Amino acid sequence: MLTAGLFYYISGDPASAALGLAVIAVNYGFLRSLIGERRETQRDRIYFTSIGFNAASFVTLKLALEQAGSAWSVFGVSLDYPIGFSFMILMLHAALSDAYTEQHAPRARLGTFVLFATFFPYLTSGPVERLRDMEPQLDQLQRPMGEDLRAGTALIALGLVKKLVVANRMGPFIEAVFAAAQPQSATTLAVAIALNVAYVYCDFSGYTDIARGAARCLGIEVRINFDRPFASRSVTEFWRHWHISFSTWIRDYLFMPLAYSLRRVTSAAPMLAIVLTFLVVGFWHRAAWTFCLFGLLHGIALALELRFGRPLDRITPGLRRLSGTVAARSYTLAFLGLTIVLFSASDVAQAARIIARLASDALLPWPRELFGYLGPFLFLLMGAAIVLWQVMERWHERLSARATPAFLVTAALLVLFLGSEGPGFIYEQF
Amino acid sequence: MLAAVLAFGGAALGADYLLARGIAHSEALEAGRLARLAEGRDPEEIPIFGASKAEANYMPEALGPRFYNYGLASASQDVANYLIALELQKPSRQPIIIDLSQGAFENVGDPRNYLLLAGRPGTRKLLERAGVWRWYYAVPGLRFYGSWDWYVKGLLTDRIALTKRVVRGYVHHLDEAPWRADQFASDVEKRLQNPLHWSIDLRQAKDLIGLAHRAPERQFVIVLSPLHRSFLAHATGEAEFRRQLTAMAKAVPNLRTIDMTRVEYPDPYFLNTGHLNQTGARAFSVDLRRELLRLEVI
Numbered sequence: 238m239l240t241a242g243l244f245y246y247i248s249g250d251p252a253s254a255a256l257g258l259a260v261i262a263v264n265y266g267f268l269r270s271l272i273g274e275r276r277e278t279q280r281d282r283i284y285f286t287s288i289g290f291n292a293a294s295f296v297t298l299k300l301a302l303e304q305a306g307s308a309w310s311v312f313g314v315s316l317d318y319p320i321g322f323s324f325m326i327l328m329l330h331a332a333l334s335d336a337y338t339e340q341h342a343p344r345a346r347l348g349t350f351v352l353f354a355t356f357f358p359y360l361t362s363g364p365v366e367r368l369r370d371m372e373p374q375l376d377q378l379q380r381p382m383g384e385d386l387r388a389g390t391a392l393i394a395l396g397l398v399k400k401l402v403v404a405n406r407m408g409p410f411i412e413a414v415f416a417a418a419q420p421q422s423a424t425t426l427a428v429a430i431a432l433n434v435a436y437v438y439c440d441f442s443g444y445t446d447i448a449r450g451a452a453r454c455l456g457i458e459v460r461i462n463f464d465r466p467f468a469s470r471s472v473t474e475f476w477r478h479w480h481i482s483f484s485t486w487i488r489d490y491l492f493m494p495l496a497y498s499l500r501r502v503t504s505a506a507p508m509l510a511i512v513l514t515f516l517v518v519g520f521w522h523r524a525a526w527t528f529c530l531f532g533l534l535h536g537i538a539l540a541l542e543l544r545f546g547r548p549l550d551r552i553t554p555g556l557r558r559l560s561g562t563v564a565a566r567s568y569t570l571a572f573l574g575l576t577i578v579l580f581s582a583s584d585v586a587q588a589a590r591i592i593a594r595l596a597s598d599a600l601l602p603w604p605r606e607l608f609g610y611l612g613p614f615l616f617l618l619m620g621a622a623i624v625l626w627q628v629m630e631r632w633h634e635r636l637s638a639r640a641t642p643a644f645l646v647t648a649a650l651l652v653l654f655l656g657s658e659g660p661g662f663i664y665e666q667f
Numbered sequence: 668m669l670a671a672v673l674a675f676g677g678a679a680l681g682a683d684y685l686l687a688r689g690i691a692h693s694e695a696l697e698a699g700r701l702a703r704l705a706e707g708r709d710p711e712e713i714p715i716f717g718a719s720k721a722e723a724n725y726m727p728e729a730l731g732p733r734f735y736n737y738g739l740a741s742a743s744q745d746v747a748n749y750l751i752a753l754e755l756q757k758p759s760r761q762p763i764i765i766d767l768s769q770g771a772f773e774n775v776g777d778p779r780n781y782l783l784l785a786g787r788p789g790t791r792k793l794l795e796r797a798g799v800w801r802w803y804y805a806v807p808g809l810r811f812y813g814s815w816d817w818y819v820k821g822l823l824t825d826r827i828a829l830t831k832r833v834v835r836g837y838v839h840h841l842d843e844a845p846w847r848a849d850q851f852a853s854d855v856e857k858r859l860q861n862p863l864h865w866s867i868d869l870r871q872a873k874d875l876i877g878l879a880h881r882a883p884e885r886q887f888v889i890v891l892s893p894l895h896r897s898f899l900a901h902a903t904g905e906a907e908f909r910r911q912l913t914a915m916a917k918a919v920p921n922l923r924t925i926d927m928t929r930v931e932y933p934d935p936y937f938l939n940t941g942h943l944n945q946t947g948a949r950a951f952s953v954d955l956r957r958e959l960l961r962l963e964v965i
Contacts, residue, residue, distance in 0.1 A: 642671035649675050654682065657813045658801075 392450030717766030
């Protein structure tokens with residue numbers, strides 16, 4: 238599996254993969270040094286040197302290769318941003334941090350460590366795995382059981398439906414509306430913004446399902462990454478259910494240490510730590526103002542919720558439970574819709590134009606241009622997205638062995654008849 | 668699991684059959700029109716080939732009873748040559764009309780137009796050359812992946828929305844917006860800033876000559892259809908283009924050219940600076956018919 242994984246990793250762009258492998262090798266050196274070292278001061282020195290190295294390599298490569306959008310030429314060899322590097326660096330740091338804090342005593346076999354860092358299902362877009370979860374599985378690979386193949390195939394099928402049927406159908410509409418030269422009506426923009434949330438979810442969680450399914454077919458369990466995020470009643474709750482492997486990583490390895498360090502400086506340490514953490518989250522996605530602003534806005538929302546509680550709990554105490562839930566979810570979805578525009582916009586100015594237009598133009602009942610964009614597929618897409626995020630997130634786990642073939646046939650026919658080729662996965666670009 | 672595979676295969680092939688034999692065969696769709704050509708449904712028709720100018724400018728009702736418009740938007744001379752090769756399989760002695768673009772390009776337009784013909788020789792090469800071939804185009808049951816809605820919507824637009832009426836390959840847009848002077852002036856302004864460079868692709872031209880050699884009993888008529896004067900205002904490369912065209916005509920006795928590039932039509936006859944609207948198409952087709960009669964092509 239290591240050989241096949243390395244072949245996959247290297248075959249795309251050998252020179253850039255070599256850069257990634259060099260970073261893995263250095264981190265392996267840090268890990269071995271940490272394991273063998275009992276003296277506290279030496280352990281501190283190794284750990285903080287590793288943080289400096291990883292942060293410097295990430296920021297340098299992010300700014301120089303990804304942001305500039307051009308390759309480095311070193312001795313005539315062209316170097317690009319290594320595939321999956323943003324995810325890999327998080328996993329490497331977590332491995333070192335867990336060893337440093339002695340939450341995990343890794344065996345740290347070289348082959349296992351390299352396989353952990355380059356395991357093909359999660360290499361490009363996560364989930365962000367931990368060495369402590371993967372090492373026992375990778376050290377003693379088991380022959381996949383029939384149940385693994387059944388569950389893995391079902392997960393892959395679900396992911397393909399999310400990506401090819403729902404996300405790829407929505408993508409061109411959203412792109413056309415956001416990039417249109419002519420001003421779009423507020424209704425069209427509102428529909429595009431709502432679909433954009435579903436689009437990002439179906440694209441990303443679709444990838445995660447495929448990654449988890451592929452790993453499961455090899456007998457390896459990869460962590461769940463989404464758990465009905467749009468049922469969240471606040472932005473805080475949303476981040477507990479969205480990209481879970483990443484949000485728990487930032488909680489454990491960024492927010493907690495930062496809040497701990499800042500508590501001596503200010504009484505508002507947790508709030509400040511949240512804002513700073515999410516600024517880093519924005520930068521991690523891409524070194525661009527749109528993503529930094531996305532992170533900042535989420536950081537501020539989370540800080541305010543931490544300080545004052547969920548906003549609608551205060552505003553709507555008299556509301557009955559159902560209407561309170563609807564109001565809270567609407568607030569969360571509206572916030573997400575407006576901020577995820579920054580994810581899709583080419584720059585802050587375009588995002589500002591979209592939001593301003595939405596605010597200034599009256600909502601029309603049903604603009605003609607929408608028919609041109611989507612026609613009858615609009616309702617199908619919205620309905621499919623709602624069903625997928627509310628019903629199917631955990632549904633496949635209850636899928637019986639007898640029902641699996643019917644599910645697979647249904648998924649395959651959905652992909653065949655309604656699927657569409659489209660751009661690659663959104664998170665591949667990070 | 669075998670039952671699942673069989674169920675999927677049966678459903679996919681059944682649906683493929685329905686689409687390929689029914690929906691996609693409608694001549695309201697470009698794909699259906701190409702299937703008509705490939706099947707040789709009318710051996711005595713006079714086909715018109717070319718890109719969007721052929722599609723927009725040639726109205727068979729005004730040209731004569733046997734004409735059929737096979738123009739395809741964004742389709743290069745490679746596509747016209749591919750369609751001419753299909754046409755030459757018919758036992759026909761009718762002339763072939765080719766609208767030659769004044770500027771060469773290499774697109775094939777929408778690959779979905781060719782899926783019914785994916786198994787025919789030349790189709791794969793044509794799509795591969797344009798970089799749009801997908802492996803599943805050759806697999807019955809899978810070949811329409813990503814396109815099902817496109818065919819169905821195309822047919823529904825024709826049958827239910829009633830926004831267009833297709834008569835012998837020419838699309839009458841029933842919802843065509845009225846001509847507007849200000850909009851056209853804006854088109855003219857843009858065109859003046861983006862002048863035409865006359866060019867001819869020598870490989871495509873050589874292929875066309877080869878086809879004409881193959882069928883000496885048929886007349887190949889290259890037509891240069893009208894452009895708005897703004898298109899020609901700062902154009903370059905015309906002399907070389909004409910030299911190549913003359914060489915082509917000399918190389919093959921059954922190939923002749925009709926140049927109507929500079930025939931002046933009023934501005935309201937234009938959809939934009941490169942294409943005529945329906946009023947303009949009717950006028951141009953009447954003029955072209957007169958010219959074809961004068962040259963004894965028809």
